[in-house]
Amino acid sequence: MKNIAVFTSGGDASGMNACIRAVVRAGLQKGLKVFGIMHGYEGMINGEFIEMDSRSVGNIIHRGGTILKSSRSERFMTPEGRKLAYEEVKKHNIDGIIAIGGDGTFKGAQAFTSEHGIPFIGLPGTIDNDLYGTDCTIGYDTAINTAMECIDKVRDTATSHGRLFFVEVMGRDVGYIALGSGIAAGAEDIFIPETQTDLQAVSDKLKQSAHKESYIIVVSEGDDAGHVKEISEKFKEMHPEYDIRFLVLGHLLRGGNPTAGDRILASRLGIAAVNALIEGNHNVMLGWRHNKLAQTPLEKAVKHHIEVNRDLLEILQLLSY
Numbered sequence: 423m424k425n426i427a428v429f430t431s432g433g434d435a436s437g438m439n440a441c442i443r444a445v446v447r448a449g450l451q452k453g454l455k456v457f458g459i460m461h462g463y464e465g466m467i468n469g470e471f472i473e474m475d476s477r478s479v480g481n482i483i484h485r486g487g488t489i490l491k492s493s494r495s496e497r498f499m500t501p502e503g504r505k506l507a508y509e510e511v512k513k514h515n516i517d518g519i520i521a522i523g524g525d526g527t528f529k530g531a532q533a534f535t536s537e538h539g540i541p542f543i544g545l546p547g548t549i550d551n552d553l554y555g556t557d558c559t560i561g562y563d564t565a566i567n568t569a570m571e572c573i574d575k576v577r578d579t580a581t582s583h584g585r586l587f588f589v590e591v592m593g594r595d596v597g598y599i600a601l602g603s604g605i606a607a608g609a610e611d612i613f614i615p616e617t618q619t620d621l622q623a624v625s626d627k628l629k630q631s632a633h634k635e636s637y638i639i640v641v642s643e644g645d646d647a648g649h650v651k652e653i654s655e656k657f658k659e660m661h662p663e664y665d666i667r668f669l670v671l672g673h674l675l676r677g678g679n680p681t682a683g684d685r686i687l688a689s690r691l692g693i694a695a696v697n698a699l700i701e702g703n704h705n706v707m708l709g710w711r712h713n714k715l716a717q718t719p720l721e722k723a724v725k726h727h728i729e730v731n732r733d734l735l736e737i738l739q740l741l742s743y
């Protein structure tokens with residue numbers, strides 16, 4: 423292992439920069455040459471490889487986004503696209519690659535490595551916290567803290583006006599962002615893709631909460647009841663007596679300075695990825711589980727879907743009356 427490369431792919435997440443920094447500096451310490459690939463898999467196909475030194479990752483640990491940029495590459499989903507990428511990887515004499523991203527990123531890595539034999543390490547970088555093999559993904563802690571701060575602010579105005587707010591957060595398939603931010607902000611209810619939303623039951627619960635000065639429901643974008651605009655309209659028909667508003671937090675949750683938790687997780691996993699490449703633990707996703715490093719074969723990481731923690735749902739229901 424002499425030359426390694428690192429890239430970020432899929433939706434960006436705060437802490438990706440801290441992770442790039444860790445990979446570059448740990449790699450250099452081990453005597454490796456480290457390249458950054460710009461724009462994820464698209465850049466790999468286009469040959470956008472840049473040699474990195476310690477200064478190229480200076481002053482980034484605290485910054486959101488990714489200095490290597492990101493993309494969702496359609497071309498890499500095809501064998502022809504992956505072949506073009508392989509030619510570029512060979513041209514730059516890359517012996518191993520570290521991919522920071524989510525499910526789609528690892529699917530691409532898995533296909534690439536089985537077709538072309540270049541070792542890959544996957545690091546979980548997504549705000550969704552939806553990856554098997556890690557308790558937390560890089561970016562999740564920052565995202566739920568941002569959502570919590572926004573909901574706290576909404577709570578102020580909702581309380582002043584006695585309003586009901588539906589606040590939509592990201593999370594297409596998994597409701598962890600809604601769950602984490604909802605518990606932390608003391609939401610009255612959450613709607614997530616893992617459970618069926620029953621607006622009548624929500625309405626009954628609301629009627630029992632007449633003592634409350636405000637009412638906040640956090641909705642995951644993938645919920646079966648739809649998006650918050652639609653839900654608010656349906657709810658207004660059921661309850662014309664309530665003053666209802668909605669808010670979509672969307673991409674706001676992807677930006678901002680990473681929390682200490684995300685910076686530490688990113689630093690740990692970045693170093694571990696370099697070690698894994700050197701030690702020959704290839705084609706795995708590295709995560710952090712039960713307070714220690716956890717290794718999951720990429721194949722398994724892309725096949726298994728995580729279940730949302732039902733205990734957290736109970737916490738919310740128990741404390742929100």
Ligand code: F6P
Pocket residue numbers: 432433524548549550592593594643676
């Ligand atoms: O996977 C991360 C994520 O932020 C999801 O929560 C969200 O559904 C999606 O990306 C949005 O993607 P895009 O930035 O392409 O709109």
